[in-house]
Amino acid sequence: MYVAVKGGEKAIDAAHRLLKEERRGDPAIPEITVEQIGGQLSLAVDRVMTEGSLYDRELAAIAIRQARGDLIEAIFLIRASRTTLPRFGYSTPIETSEMLVRRRISAAFKDMPGGQILGPTFDYTHRLLEFGAETQAAEAPVAMAPADIDRAMPRVLDLIGAEGLIEPASAQPSEPQDLTREPLSFPAGRDLRLQSLVRGDEGFLLALGYSTQRGYGRSHPFAGEIRYGEVSVSFVPEELGFEIEIGSIDITECEMINQFKGSAEVPPQFTRGYGLSFGQCERKAMSMALVDRALRAAELDEEQTAPAQDEEFVLSHADNVQATGFVEHLKLPHYVDFQAELELLRRLRREAQGLHQEAAE
Amino acid sequence: MSLLASARPARLNALFPRDEFPQFVYLRKPETGLVMVRGRQGGTGSPFNIGETTMTRCTIRLADGTVGHAFVMGRSHEHAVTAAVCDAVLQGPQGSDLAEKLVAPLAEERSERERQRALQNAATKVDFFTMVRGDDD
Numbered sequence: 001m002y003v004a005v006k007g008g009e010k011a012i013d014a015a016h017r018l019l020k021e022e023r024r025g026d027p028a029i030p031e032i033t034v035e036q037i038g039g040q041l042s043l044a045v046d047r048v049m050t051e052g053s054l055y056d057r058e059l060a061a062i063a064i065r066q067a068r069g070d071l072i073e074a075i076f077l078i079r080a081s082r083t084t085l086p087r088f089g090y091s092t093p094i095e096t097s098e099m100l101v102r103r104r105i106s107a108a109f110k111d112m113p114g115g116q117i118l119g120p121t122f123d124y125t126h127r128l129l130e131f132g133a134e135t136q137a138a139e140a141p142v143a144m145a146p147a148d149i150d151r152a153m154p155r156v157l158d159l160i161g162a163e164g165l166i167e168p169a170s171a172q173p174s175e176p177q178d179l180t181r182e183p184l185s186f187p188a189g190r191d192l193r194l195q196s197l198v199r200g201d202e203g204f205l206l207a208l209g210y211s212t213q214r215g216y217g218r219s220h221p222f223a224g225e226i227r228y229g230e231v232s233v234s235f236v237p238e239e240l241g242f243e244i245e246i247g248s249i250d251i252t253e254c255e256m257i258n259q260f261k262g263s264a265e266v267p268p269q270f271t272r273g274y275g276l277s278f279g280q281c282e283r284k285a286m287s288m289a290l291v292d293r294a295l296r297a298a299e300l301d302e303e304q305t306a307p308a309q310d311e312e313f314v315l316s317h318a319d320n321v322q323a324t325g326f327v328e329h330l331k332l333p334h335y336v337d338f339q340a341e342l343e344l345l346r347r348l349r350r351e352a353q354g355l356h357q358e359a360a361e
Numbered sequence: 362m363s364l365l366a367s368a369r370p371a372r373l374n375a376l377f378p379r380d381e382f383p384q385f386v387y388l389r390k391p392e393t394g395l396v397m398v399r400g401r402q403g404g405t406g407s408p409f410n411i412g413e414t415t416m417t418r419c420t421i422r423l424a425d426g427t428v429g430h431a432f433v434m435g436r437s438h439e440h441a442v443t444a445a446v447c448d449a450v451l452q453g454p455q456g457s458d459l460a461e462k463l464v465a466p467l468a469e470e471r472s473e474r475e476r477q478r479a480l481q482n483a484a485t486k487v488d489f490f491t492m493v494r495g496d497d498d
Contacts, residue, residue: 053412055398056435086394088416093399093408100475102482116487145483148476155404169403176409178397190402191409198411232363233414235396237432245363246396246416247434253404274403276411 023068037061046250046279047071051320052078053180053199055249055278072201072320079321092234092243096253096276097155100230103280106156107223108257114153119228120280156225157255157272166257166270186312193295193311194288198276200318202284208308209290217294217306221273224257228280252277254285258293261300271300364467365447366433370440372470373447376463382446383455388428389420391438417441423449 024031038045038061048060052075059078067073103119106112118124160166176191184196197205212219232248254275262268273293275285294308307313317323365373395413402409419431419441429449431441450459 050412054395055412055414058436059415082395082413085415086392087413088394088396088418090410091396091398091414093401094411096400096404100478102478103485110489117482118485118487119482142481143484144477144480145486147483148479149483149486151479157403169401169406172407174407176399176407178410180397180410180413191407194400194402194409195411232367233396233398233434235416235432237418237430239420240430244432245366246432247366247414249398249414249434251400251411255404272403276400278412 023066032065034058034061034065037064043280044069044071044074046277046281047202047284048074048078049278050281050284051075051199051201052082054078054082072324076321076324089235089238091246092236094231094233094249094251096227096231096251097153098231099153099227099251099253100248101151101153101227102230102250103228104153104225105223105227106225108225109156109159112154112156112159114150117153121282153227155255157257160257160270164267164269167261167272169272169274184315186315187298188311188315190292190296190299193315194274194276194292196315196318197288197291200288200315201320201323202281202287204318204320204323205287205291206283208294208314209287211306212290212294212308217297217304217309218259219256219271219273219290219293220259221256221290221293222258223286224255226252226254226282226285228252228282250279252280252282252285254282254289256286256289256293271296362431362444362448364464364471365431365444367471368440368467370435370437370443372467373440373443373463376466377443377447377459379443382443383450384424385421385429385446385449387420388422389418391417391419391441393417393436393438396434419445421445421449423453425453427453 038057041061041064044064045057045060048063048071049055049057052060052063054060059081060074063074063077063081064071067077101114101117101119103121104114104117106116110116157166157169161168170190176195177189179192179195179199184192188196211217213221228250230248230250232245234243234245236243256273256275258271258273260268261271271293273289273291273296275287275289275292277285277288291308291314294306295311295314297304297309302309304310393415396416397413398411399408400411401407414434415436416432416434417436417438417440418433419438421429421442423429427449429445429447429452431444431448433440433444447459447463450456451464
């Protein structure tokens with residue numbers, strides 16, 4: 001029997017008003033602006049855009065403020081917001097080789113053409129809390145090089161690709177599948193896996209990537225190249241029929257070099273793992289590259305023993321909006337279900353006691 | 362179109378304020394939607410879908426019949442309208458005036474911004490040097 005229970009409206013309304021007041025904090029302190037979040041909490045914005053699967057800095061900043069800094073809640077808000085907008089089409093693939101690079105490093109080659117550009121990074125910081133950081137910033141202005149450097153940044157993996165030491169980047173010129181148009185089904189192609197990993201939870205992918213390093217699906221990676229910077233986005237409007245640039249986005253790309261694969265026809269070659277994020281989500285892009293490589297186990301005829309190699313396990317649990325929905329639904333009223341279980345348990349206990357008494361007699 | 366799309370709406374508005382627009386009618390009023398951004402597997406391989414971005418489009422027609430289109434990232438209707446009007450004006454007799462007044466400064470500002478960034482980045486380029494061991498004879 002289904003029993004509808006009403007009566008929560010007033011409490012819910014009051015709870016939401018209380019939430020607003022809590023979110024605002026001390027009214028004597030000015031409210032944080034969307035521009036401040038966009039400018040000063042930019043990595044939070046980047047994560048919300050990547051996992052919310054929508055590149056719009058302003059919307060992400062609004063979501064972060066509304067969610068009181070709870071990034072998964074903000075990602076949820078972004079996913080909900082995108083469903084209210086029509087889809088105009090697909091961009092032409094961005095060309096990361098033509099990136100306006102802000103950071104570009106390789107852990108495999110020291111002296112590659114273009115060099116190691118550290119850019120804005122937490123690497124090599126001492127992880128000491130900086131009290132009074134505002135005044136320090138004013139004292140140490142940004143360093144400027146006396147002259148511009150060669151901005152051409154050839155892809156590091158092309159250096160060994162030219163010799164055939166690494167597999168090609170893949171090219172089956174097929175129309176990629178789209179997770180937002182049809183639900184995920186297995187086995188998934190690499191196109192669908194990559195799309196699903198980009199929007200996957202950073203923490204989940206970090207843990208899975210880490211597990212591959214610790215022996216659960218070995219892949220022996222080197223960070224071949226990590227680059228972060230600006231790429232232009234182009235689109236072919238139906239009414240024009242030619243490609244036009246609609247703007248540019250910041251992205252992070254990670255290419256991992258992993259151990260070998262060869263066959264009767266092809267001598268051993270390094271294999272690739274690929275990671276990409278909106279903004280500067282470097283940890284995410286690296287984790288994604290590890291998991292992408294692990295998920296290629298079947299394609300590369302490797303033994304599948306570890307969770308990171310199980311695409312159904314990884315892809316079905318990577319989305320934090322789905323995950324939080326199912327975990328958090330447990331706090332919604334289950335009164336009737338629970339009554340049914342209570343009833344069942346009482347009956348089982350009565351039967352068990354009856355059996356005891358019979359045995360005693 | 363690339364410069365118009367990447368310009369900040371406020372900057373466009375300052376260079377070409379609305380009261381200087383010629384008369385126009387909307388063929389398509391500004392409308393915001395989504396474009397799915399595509400990347401390539403391994404950076405250079407087959408395409409895959411990364412995630413969406415917001416985009417606003419608009420089409421206008423000037424009194425002389427010239428049609429202007431705009432497709433700009435973001436949700437600013439004002440940006441799309443200005444870009445569409447510019448697109449139309451740039452095709453006509455006033456085009457060279459507008460190019461001088463609007464496109465040239467935008468191009469200069471963009472290349473200066475890119476140059477500043479490149480200089481900042483260049484300062485973070487690692488300059489390796491090799492330590493020479495003293496006990497090698």
